[in-house]
Amino acid sequence: MNDETLVSFLLGELPPDEVTRVQAWLEADEANARYFNQLKTVWDKSLELAAVSSVDEHKAWNQFKERIHNGEQQAAPVKPLFNRFYFRAIAVAAILIIAVGLFWLNRPAAEKTLASGQSVLTEKLADGSEITLNKQSTLEYPTAFKGKTRSVKLKGEAFFQISPDKAKPFIIDIKDIQVTVVGTSFNIREDSNYVEVLVETGVVKVSRDGQELTLQAGEKIQMPFAGKIQEKEKVTDKLHNYYRTREFVCDDTPLWKLVQVLNEAYKTKIVFGKEELKELRMNTSFYNESxxxxxxxxxxxxxxxVRKQGDTIILE
Structure with a gap:
């Protein structure tokens, strides 16, 4: 719907079929009605300005005709400058200028998608926050954060170091789960059955369907996609950092957990030939090793x- 038609609607100059079309447009979308109200506000203000103008067009015109009649000067008569046509043109121009300004001020920021593919990627956002994406992950985010929140969407796994801003919380949407922070560092990992949130520093709020849980530094939670939010746990190792640091740090870490991370990191399949091996404890670190x-x-x-059988590695 163009602004010229909307101005004609305000002036009551549209034929019935056009009036019906404008009314249908207003009812079709809340954004349309909001935009029309902004234009109407500008229009009303322009009428107020015209009403308090110090120029009395009719009086000036009559005085001019009287001077002509009395022979005070000879000149071709001119029409009043501030007639309905010119007022309408100026008002339309003002509306167009303000409408363009409103568009540029309120338009949503351009969206950007960061996809890591087979590499680990690090990206700094407009607010100074730094995000490290694990392989096969994507992050959707605006080129500039507008409004009252800083919102992004994640698929896969990422480590977040968020710049503090109490007035504008940082929100991560992953599936139907929402993670809200002000300024902190934490890891989010999407598994096939759950989302894991692990906090290194600061405070993180995790919510879904009205359920909410607060995590402090050194705590984590695994939230299944179905069912209630699980109880939070203490973080007992630093294995979640492997894709950022290229280091596997084991501190009394059960072997099953190291194997789980190795399978993820190297895209392999390591299994236990004997169940009792799972609880063996590791106390060492591996840095950038094959x-x-x-x-x-x-x-x-x-x-x-350590035995290989096809694509499977068996520990026994």
Whole structure:
């Protein structure tokens, strides 16, 4: 709907079929009605300005005709400058200028999608926050944060270091789960059945369908996509950092947990041939080492065998 038609609607100059079309447009979308109200406000203000104008067009015109009649001056008569046509043109121009201004001020910021593919990527956002995406993850975010929140969407896994701003909380949407922070650092990982949120510093609020839980530094939670929010747990290792630091840090870490992360990091399939091996404890670190090197350390540490069977690696 163009502004010229809306101005004609305000002036009552439209034929019945056009009036019906404008009314249908107003009812079709709340944004249309909001935009029309903004234009009407501008229009009303322009009428107020015209009403208090110090120029009396009719009086000036009559005085001019009287001077002509009395022979005070000879000149071709001119029409009043502030007639209905010119007022309407000026008002329309003012509305167009303000409408353009409103569009640029209120338009949503351009959206950007960061996809990591087979690499780990780090991106700094407009507010100074830094996000590290694990492989096969995507982040949707605006080029500039407008409004009262800083909102992004995540798929996969990412580590967030959020710049503090109490007036504008940072919100991450992942599936039907929402994570809200002010200024903190934390990791979010999407699994096939749940989302894990692990907090390193600060405070994080996790919510879904009216349920809400607050996590402090050193706490984590696994939220299944179906069912109630689970109880929060203490963070007992730093394995979640492997994709940022290229280091596997084990501090009394059960072997099953290290194997779980190795499978994820190296896209492999390591299984236990003996159940009792799962609870063996590791106290070491691996920095930027190959899978074969890590498996060799595990083999020597626990005096176990590492056997390959097709695409599967068996610990027994």
């Amino acid at each position: 899978l074969d090197q890590v498996l060799e350390v595990i083999r020597l540490t626990f005096t176990i065998s």
